[in-house]
Amino acid sequence: MRPVIARVRSRVVPPAPYVTETNVGRSGSSSEIERHSTSSPSAATTLARVTTSGSVGPAPGPGDASPAWHEPWAVDGFRDAVQQVLLDVVDEHDAWLDGLGEDAVRLLDAARTSLTGGKRLRAAFCYWAFHAVPDRAGGGASADALLRACASLEVLHASALVHDDLMDLSDTRRGRPATHRAFADLHQRSGWTGDPEQYGASAAVLLGDLLLAWSDELLSGSGLPPERVLAARPWFDRCRTEVVAGQFLDVSAQARGRADVDVAMRVLRYKSAKYSVERPLHVGAALAGAGPDVVEALSRFGLPLGEAFQLRDDLLGVFGDPAVTGKPAGDDLVEGKRTVLVALALDALPGPDARHLDATLGTALAPDEVAGLAALVESSGARAQVEQVIDQLTERALAGLDALRSLGADPQALTVLRDLADAATRRSL
Template structure:
C-alpha cells in the first residue's frame, strides 16, 4: 500500500463508499417518486447532503478494522460500512437544527434549505417552522435508511447478525450523547469530566470505536481483538472530538464551512471551554460564561473569548490532551495482533483524524 495516497482513499475506499451511497439513494429516490412527486425536494436534499461532502472517516475505520481482522475485500462490506454515513447525516441534520446553525460545509443547513423552499414557493404558514419540521423528518429518514442499507448490503447473514448489536449500540450512544450535550447547555454544568462524557458519547465512540467494532464483527474477529480495538478507538475518538472543539472556536470558516466561533454562540460546554473556566482569572471566567451562548456574539466578541481561552492555557492543555490520547491509541494498536498492512492504514487514519483542519 503506497503511503502517498490518503488513508481515506487507500483501496479506492472513498470512491467506493460514494458509489454505494449513490446507488442506494438512487433506489430510494425511485421509491419516493412512486409515493408522490412532491417528495422530489426531499430526495434532492438527501443527495446533496450525503453525496456533497464528508470525509468518509467512519466507513474508513470500519472497513480497515474489518480488513485488519482478516476480512476479505468486497463490495458488500463497503456498502455495509457506507451505512455509517447515513447515521452521520442524521446526526448532523438534527445537530444543525438544535444548534440553529445556518450552514454546513459552506451550504445552507437542511432546515434553512427547506425554509427557503417554503418562502420561494409562497406557501402558507411559517417558513422557519416548515424548515424545522422538514429537518427533523429528513434526519429521521436518513437514520431509517442507514438500517436499510446495512441490511441490503449483501453481507453474509451470520456476519450481519454479529454486526447488528454494534450498530444498534452505536446509534443509541450518539442519540443519548446528543441529549447530554443539550442538557449540559441547559443546566450550565461546567467541568472537564462532564465535557469528556458528552464528547465520548456524542462523538468519540461513534466516530472511531464503534466503526472499528462494526468491522471486527463483520469479520468475525475474536473478543481479544475487539478489546484491542476499543483500547485504540476510544482515546482516538476523544482526541478527534477535542480537535473538533478546537476547530469550533479557532477554525478558519473558509476551511470548516461553518461561521467562526459558532460553538461559542451555541454555548457548547466543551473540554476546551471547561478547561478555560477552570484556570482563567475570575473576571475572565465571568466574562466567558456571561457571553457563552449569545447568538448575537459578533466577530469582536468571538475574538475576545478566544483571547480569554488561549490566555488561560486551555488551548495549550487541549492540544496536549490530544497528543496524550493519540499516543495512548497508537500504543494500543501496536500491541494488537492485526494485519500489518491494514494496521499501517489505521495509523494514518488516526493521524488524519487528529491533525485535521476541517
C-alpha cells in the same frame, strides 16, 4: 494556573487500562471486555484499500495483482467509492418514491445534499478493522458488499448531523445552509402559510429520521453473508443508541448552562468518540468474525482516538478557518457549546474574564466579539491544554495498535489505521 498536564490528565484522560464490561445483548453473544487505553501522533495521510469487484479476502501477496487503489493508495478513491454508494442509496429510494410529487423530490434532494462531502473516516475505520482481523471470516463476500456495509455508518453520521444542526440552530454545514435553514428559506420564498422556521424544523426531523432508517437498510441489505451482518448488528445498534444518548446529554448540559470538564468529557465520549471511531471499528471487526481479544485491542485504539478526534473538532469550532471548515469563525462560541475547551478556559480565567465568557456564550455576537472570546480562550491556556491532551490520547490509542500487532493483525491494515489516527487528530476541517 496549575500545571497543564496535572490539571487535565486526571480529569480528561482516564487511567490505563480503563475497563468496562458490556454485553452485546444478542443471542449467541457473550460479554465483551473493552479496555480503553491510549498513545502518540503518528504517520502521514489517510489510506484505505477498496475494490469495486471481486471477493473480500486477505491483502494481496507479492505475486498478486493489486486491487484498485491498493498501492499507491489515493484517499480520494475511497471517498469517491463511498460517495457513489451513498448516491446509489438515494437513487434506489427515488425509484420507490417516484410519483409522490415534488415534495418527495425535495426531500430526496436534501438527502443527497446531506450525504455529499465529508471525510468518510467512519467508513474507513470500519473497512480497515475488517481487514486487520487475523484469519477473518466472510470469504467470498464481494468488496462492493463490504463497502456498502461500511457506508451505512456514513448514513448514520448524516442523520446525526441533520438533527444536531437543528438542535444547535446552526446556519451552515460544509459551507451550505443547514437542512432546517434550507427548508425554512424555501417556505419563505414560496410564500406558504404557517411558520417557515417550524416547517424547516419539521423537515429536518423527518430527513434525519429517514437517513437513520436508511443506515439500517444499507447494513442489512449490504449483500454480506447474513451471519456476518448478524454478528455486527449488536455493535451497530449500540452505536445508534449511544449517539442519541450522547446528544441528549449534550442538550441537557447546554440547558443547565454550566461548563464542567467531567460532564463535557462524558458528552464528547458518547456523542462523538464512540460512534466516530470505536464502534465503526467494532462493526468492521464483527463483519470479519473477530474474537473478543481483537475487539478489546480495537477498543484500546478506538475510544481514546475518538476522544482526540472530537477534541480536535472542538478546537476547530473556535479557532478553525471558515474557508476550510465550512462553518463561521468561532461557531461553537456563537452556539454556546459547553465543550471541554470552554470548560477548561472557564476554570483557568480570572473571575471577571470567566464571568464575561460564561455570560456571552450563545448570544448574538458580532465578528469582533467572537474574535475577542476566542482570544480569551487562547489566553487562558485551554487551547494548549487540549492540544497536549490530544497528544496523550493519541499515544494511548497507538498502544492498541501494538496489541493488535501482537495478535497477528494484517500489517497493511495496521499501517493504514495508524495513518487514519493521524488524519483524525491532525486535521484542519
